[in-house]
Amino acid sequence: MEQIQEAYDALASEFAAGNPKSKAAYDVATKSLPGGNTRTVLFYEPFPLYTDRAEGCHLWDVDGHKYVDLLGEYTAGLYGHSNPVILEAIQAALKRGLSFGSHHADEARLAQLIRDRFSGIELVRFTNSGTEATLMALAAAKIFTDRSKIMVFEGGYHGGGFLFKSGPHPVNVPHQYLMAQYNDTASVDELIAANGKGIAAIIVEPMIGSGGCIPGAPEFLAHLREKATEIGAVLIFDEVMTSRLYSGGGVQSELGITPDITTLGKYIGGGMSFGAFGGKADIMSTYDPRAASTARKGASVPHAGTFNNNVLTMAAGSAGLEKVFSP
Ligand SMILES: Cc1ncc(COP(=O)(O)O)c(C=O)c1O
Numbered sequence: 600m601e602q603i604q605e606a607y608d609a610l611a612s613e614f615a616a617g618n619p620k621s622k623a624a625y626d627v628a629t630k631s632l633p634g635g636n637t638r639t640v641l642f643y644e645p646f647p648l649y650t651d652r653a654e655g656c657h658l659w660d661v662d663g664h665k666y667v668d669l670l671g672e673y674t675a676g677l678y679g680h681s682n683p684v685i686l687e688a689i690q691a692a693l694k695r696g697l698s699f700g701s702h703h704a705d706e707a708r709l710a711q712l713i714r715d716r717f718s719g720i721e722l723v724r725f726t727n728s729g730t731e732a733t734l735m736a737l738a739a740a741k742i743f744t745d746r747s748k749i750m751v752f753e754g755g756y757h758g759g760g761f762l763f764k765s766g767p768h769p770v771n772v773p774h775q776y777l778m779a780q781y782n783d784t785a786s787v788d789e790l791i792a793a794n795g796k797g798i799a800a801i802i803v804e805p806m807i808g809s810g811g812c813i814p815g816a817p818e819f820l821a822h823l824r825e826k827a828t829e830i831g832a833v834l835i836f837d838e839v840m841t842s843r844l845y846s847g848g849g850v851q852s853e854l855g856i857t858p859d860i861t862t863l864g865k866y867i868g869g870g871m872s873f874g875a876f877g878g879k880a881d882i883m884s885t886y887d888p889r890a891a892s893t894a895r896k897g898a899s900v901p902h903a904g905t906f907n908n909n910v911l912t913m914a915a916g917s918a919g920l921e922k923v924f925s926p
Contacts, residue, residue, distance in 0.1 A: 611645040620661040624649040640673075653680035674840055675873075677866035678923055685869050688918035692910050705913035712920040713867065713875065716848045719836065719857045723877030724886055725907045729839035729864030730758025732874035733802070735886075735902055736860045737774065740800035740833035742900055743882045748794055749774045750801040750832070752781040754810035757802060757837050757862070764810050781807055782815060784822045791826055800833040800860075801826070805850035808840035817854050824856050833882060839864040839874075847926055866924070869915025872906065 615622050625646040628635035636642045649661045656679055658666045671677060678685050692705075710723050726732045741747055755763040762768040767776055777794060780786040781803075791798065801823055807813040827834035836858035838849040843866060851858055860878035867873055877883060890899040906912075 614645060618646075618648060618660070618662050618664075621649045622646055624661060655679050655681055672870070673865070674843065675865040675868070676870060677843060678870055678919055682919075682923060684918050684922045685915050688869065688914045689871075689911055692914035695910070697910060699910060703908065703910060703913070705910065705917055706908040709913050709917045709920070710877075712917060713863065713877065716920070716926065717838075717842070717851065717861055717863075717877070718848060718855075719851050719859070719861050719879075720877035721880040722883035723875050724883065724902060725912075726874035726876065726904055727872050727906050727909075728758065728874040729837075729862060730760060730874070731904070732839070732862040732864060732876040733757040733761050733837065734772065736835050736862050736876040736878075737772075737800055737802065738900070739860065739876070739882055739885045740835065742885050744799045744831065744833060746797055746799035746832070747775050748777055748797045748799060750777045750779055750787070750790060750798055752779050752803055752807070754781055754807045754813070755802075755804055755837075756807075756809045757804070757839075781813060782819045784819060787823065787826060791830060796830055798830060798832040800835050802835040802837060804837045804839075805841045805854075806844065815850070817856075820850070820854060820856050824858070827859070833859045833878075835860045835862065835878075837862045842867060843924065847924060866919065867916055868912045869917075869919040871912040871915050872909070873912050873916060 625635050634642060635646070641647060651659050651661045653659070653668065656668050658668045658680075660666070668676070668680070706725065709725075713723050714720050724735065726735060737749060751761075751763050753763060753766070760770060760772040762771060763778065766778065777790045777798070779790050803815065803820070803823060805815045805820055807815070824834055836849070836851055838851065838861050842849045842863050844850065849861065851861065858878065859882055860876055863875040863877070864873055867875065885900050886902045887899050
């Protein structure tokens, strides 16, 4: 044990000696940010490297080292750091002005591109992150079904307030969760038998992502579809990570399994802050502000968000799906 500690200390000293500017930047950050950090996953010991600039698939740290970027910002960086089409779209949008505080045409443009690509999405709404997309998708499911229980899977991750890597986490949004086992239809059936019609939603990653990149068996995902329909629950595919896997239309298009709601994020915003949730028109109409003129009785549910339709994301995302990662 002592030898391991000594070896670690020697390597940590070498790392610090080789990265003095990152160390200095980190020391400054610790004065204002807890642990010098504002996004947990980016931290590592003895201190994280600080990026100075990025181009294409390369990163340069503040000490001048050049790295090949194999992380791709956890799939949000699919287009690379300086794709000319994306940069041009952002620059053109910048010239037209920021933060309109009003509708603008690029939001419908991106929505149409998403609708064309994901078979389960008839109507879509935008958020600022995948986490928010989960938040609003679950709210829609609960309101639509007038039920409260949410089936999740051990090992799953649906954003900062939805961690199920080893049971529910105290940071989670306090829904009434039922924890099933991934790729295990018997565990799903057991919970359904016990909770029957109390289940508002079944939310699943078609491939468990940060929990270990475990693909969902097609029969398992099809079983979830069948059971959700049977009990009248909303099936939510969290395709924040899988949306570009297998096919440009996510796992749903590849397998021909249509969820009721899909959540999206990452690269679809062209590398800018982004999230979206979309699905069947009757469920999504929960958020239709024209309450009085829709078939739904009663008021529509509000969905706020200053930056839901922010001009840079809408422009970068549209350019990405239209011209870079085209069908
Ligand atoms: C499957 C899945 N869902 C949701 C999220 C949350 O997205 P965001 O980080 O944009 O909040 C992530 C992020 O990694 C994810 O992998």
